[in-house]
Amino acid sequence: MARHLITSAIPYINGIKHLGNLIGSQLPADLYARYLRGRGHDVLFLCATDEHGTPAELAAAKAGKPVADYCAEMHAAQAKIADGFGLSFDHFGRSSSPQNHALTQSFAGRLLEQGLIREVTEKMVYSNADGRFLPDRYIEGTCPNCGFEDARGDQCDHCTKQLDPTDLIDAHSTISGSKDLEVRETKHLYLRQSELKDKLADWIDSKTDWPILTTSIAKKWLTDGDGLQDRGITRDLDWGVPVKNGENDWPGMEGKVFYVWFDAPIEYIACAQEWVDAGKGADWQSWWRTDAGANDVRYTQFMGKDNVPFHTLSFPATIMGMDQDWKLVDYIKSFNYLNYDGGQFSTSRGRGVFQDQALELLPADYWRWWLLSHAPESSDAEFTWEAFQTDANKDLADVLGNFVSRITKFCRSKFDETVPDGGTYGPLETTLIDTLSTRLQAYETHMDNVEVRKAAAELRAIWVAGNEYLQEAAPWSTIKEDPAQAACQVRIGLNLIRLYGILSAPFIPEAAKTMLTAMNTSGNWPDDIAESLAALPAGHAFSVPENLFRKITDEEREDWAERFAGTRD
């Protein structure tokens, strides 16, 4: 039994996410976690909401709520959706947790001690009316280059020029609208990632088995221009982790918080503490500290490509810089984007299906299967309603669902709702066992390598093998000549349902559970196909389940396509 730590990139607290966010990290992470648990491994699967930063403050202000309340509500909403999709987190934490506050502050203190944090004095815009500094998006004005009136403090949306807030003409606060602004000097902290550049480069170079997408992005950031740059890790905001040196105040940094990208990955660790504090686990150090037993842990991270720089460079720089036996990631699985019907998903334009809407249309397994079997691994993938309907109907309803239906109903009508006795294996059964044994091994290999699409294709082939066998064995004909042999064929068919219940669980957990419940059994991952096809003995009672998957109709497809098209520009 091996130990696996798995984390999914933590979704931002601001709003409900679309399907692209789901397949970009949480869903494949869940697939992997479920698979490894199924194989009997010890798994800790963590995720959380990323709650700090300017967008959270702005979204809360827009909703007319205190930011803490807003985040609490949105966290609950995202937790409910995650549950709806069957995401089997051992804990779904919050980056705003007290655990993360304390850990982030202690990390910063240690990094200072290690000489990896420098203080920089910068000129920033201060609003007298608001009594605060105005970072990037809190200040707007007229662009000095193109005259665009609503240019933001960091960039003009019209001419795309990068701006310094002090350049803006007629600058005003986006909070109060006040123009009573002045430039003040203020201190900020920078993480000296550049000091660790060579160490990071060696580390990345050693990861020859990582996806190209992951290493190519990391290498670009390491070598582009002057190489890896130091990054500011503080902001003048109220909402966030207050800047402290461990438990002590940090002179000159009063009223400032750590920038979101610094505290968010640390939440991966704090989340394990939350898991313990919630009474779900006993020992988080054994997962995260190599001096406390984490050396035998394999740590796998899942994320979309936009998160790769933070996970390959910034967070590892933090971990390495600590020089304190913290666990580094072993494997980073990254994904491209999922597009929607020829364009991007768009929150602002209401384009595409969002996670809460998807669950209202169909059970989670439909989405899980389609998204996983089309995971954007090698390039961006595209969701279309036509493909979704065709694939879900064919794979789930016709190939798998109908298999369960045909064998259970045939048995009920010719024998009973018990596994029938009699018959012996012949060449057909030997072939089936050989085929399934080969395919099972391929399935396991793909799952071990986190090759999501290939694993899905192999699982589907395993389902098809059942139909092939039934078609050739043809118990509906055999029963006329040799009822005992037909009984043997049906018995194998019923055992196949049990096998499919076990093997399909990582992809479609609800349907898998229905299959196992109907077969009145549970079961562990198969070591040996021949053995597992005899697991349900003659005389074992089962029940005929409702159809596992109904078909998506043309009317539904057309209706949904129109409903989620959004407003086009």
Add this chain to the structure above:
RNA sequence: GGCGCGGUAGCUCAGUUGGUUAGAGCGAUCGACUCAUAAUCGAUAGGUCGGGAGUUCAAGUCUCCCCCACGCCA
């Protein structure tokens, strides 16, 4: 403009260190079967592997140039 991932059958994608007639699923066509959710199973058709040049006994697979799409950055 720079950089990155791609450009393989109508569609979605596989193609290991270059090596026999380029593969799968869907869709299409034909056939078989009738237990089942008008499901299933089999067979067939369909590709000058984005374009060009080069290296090689041999290139989808390596090198160079160009084109297209998407994304990131400036």
